Amino acid sequence: MDSIEVYVWLIVFIVLTAIEMATFQLVTIWFAVGAVAAFITSLFSTSLEIQLIVFLAVSMLLLILVRPIAGRFLQTKTVKTNVDSLIGDYATVTARIHNQEGFGKAVIRGQEWTAAAEKDDEIIEAGSRVVVTGIRGVKLIVAKIEPSRTAQENS
Structure with a gap:
């Protein structure tokens, strides 16, 4: 647990979560989850390359597979304004x-x-x-x- 990567992945998670909370675009949240997966991987003292592969694989899979489904549930109908x-x-x-x-x-x-x-x-x-x-x-x-x-x- 003395590895610097553990702390880096926590910081990446916090930053990406903050960005998602500010934008609500359903993009960075998947990378935040990928950072959690990489964080868990870093706890087992695996190499940085493996952590990056886990981060990218989890992030991309969620972005490609889950984002469209989540987007459909969160979409609201556009209401015309008076103008x-x-x-x-x-x-x-x-x-x-x-x-x-x-x-x-x-x-x-x-x-x-x-x-x-x-x-x-x-x-x-x-x-x-x-x-x-x-x-x-x-x-x-x-x-x-x-x-x-x-x-x-x-x-």
């Missing part, structure tokens, strides 16, 4: 949208947003109906609605 739920909704342009001149506004669900056209060369006049195709920062990215789409929306 994400705007994508696909219709808005009304309140101030002409012109990307080159850097202005444009639209109202959606009673709130006015700055807006930009999806296509940089597109100009959308005030009063037009648009569909929200994305959000960049605090700006709606919108596209003109084709006439057939407007007729479907009104019916």
Whole structure:
């Protein structure tokens, strides 16, 4: 038990566990378990090469075989935020949208947003109906609605 490797494997375990607790990515935890296996191996005064092989073998096996299974159990469904739920909704342009001149506004669900056209060369006049195709920062990215789409929306 006087071997320095015993202490090194304990330190590696502590550091890897701390990293996993800070990130929750299910990567370093498997290497932490590998460090425990190498620590146990070091207690039997085996060579450093054997300890490294045990560390890498256990870590890689857990990473490849167990991580996908654990990931499925820990995954939660992504919940749309209020902003994400705007994508696909219709808005009304309140101030002409012109990307080159850097202005444009639209109202959606009673709130006015700055807006930009999806296509940089597109100009959308005030009063037009648009569909929200994305959000960049605090700006709606919108596209003109084709006439057939407007007729479907009104019916």
